Amino acid sequence: MIDIAAQIGATGREVDETGGLIRVRLTRDYDAEVADVWDAITDPERLPRWFLPITGDLRVGGRFQLEGNAGGEILHCEPPALLRVTFGGPTSLVEVRLTVEGARTRFELEHTVPVEFAGSAAGSLFVGPGWDGAVLGLALHLAGEVTDDPVAAANSLEAQRFNLASIEAWVSATTGAAPGDQIEAGRAAALAQYCPDVKD
Template structure:
């Protein structure tokens, strides 16, 4: 798989209001039932994202290993899943929603993350702060659905390909910011900050 091509094919949107909404869309060459199963079966989730535990049903709570947890708010197989998204002591309401739409033998995957973000964090990082993380997750799902191996999240950002993927995703979120009305200089600065966060150079890592 050409990972840069995967990043380029994805569509991104930003609603820059009191609550920030980032949307990432991607079309997969897989049936809706297969994509739904990959997004909801804990055995498959850990093969492209993270191990998940909890009461995985409507109204139950989940926890992703080393990451966010929350409550399953809506579940309409095989089309819609909505959860609350709590990361440590992060303030404010945060929700993630996935919608699947069949398109012949393919499936349109849309992920929407709505959150209340502290102004200082938003000013510095913009939508790429969560957007690039979701890009990497959606890339993992693409590899899984195509029968490939999960990338090593501990070392991917250290490889040339990984750094190119992260930079391309950060720049794509910068363009989404511009489309939402963010001044170009600010959007470019945010993209650079996000790239440095996800893929720090050797001097920064040292």
């Protein structure tokens, strides 16, 4: 069983819209060495254990494809500290930074898209919960929890309840960054996508 409140509380969330760009940021500390976290997010043998299978030319300048999800180009790779890729399109950028925090590793993910791509900062309500699920999957993986099918686990009723709490956390993070009617529309779209079997 997932301790939903603890998992939601373990991740920091920020949303801002500046210079025609929307930035969605997640921050989480893991009880793992930075080399282990880096390996988990870059090793094609480990990624399917907590996220999705990946194929492609996994080097700077190469292209990748996540099974059933987005693909992109690897723009920058600096082990074990920085990974920058396009994600789903050339103007959609994801950057992951790892830093050592004592015996822990701080994981920071920033997803940046042009305003015209997401509509407004309320678009974070669709983007953020997807990354929350990945951050949770990574946490469980690093803690030694094993699942035979991470995709099925991500669609379970328990995961959908986690997603509901995630959406509400993203509503809080987005408040003030977008008009209220756009936030409510984004919330409704996110609920339909991430929580189809859960009533809020």
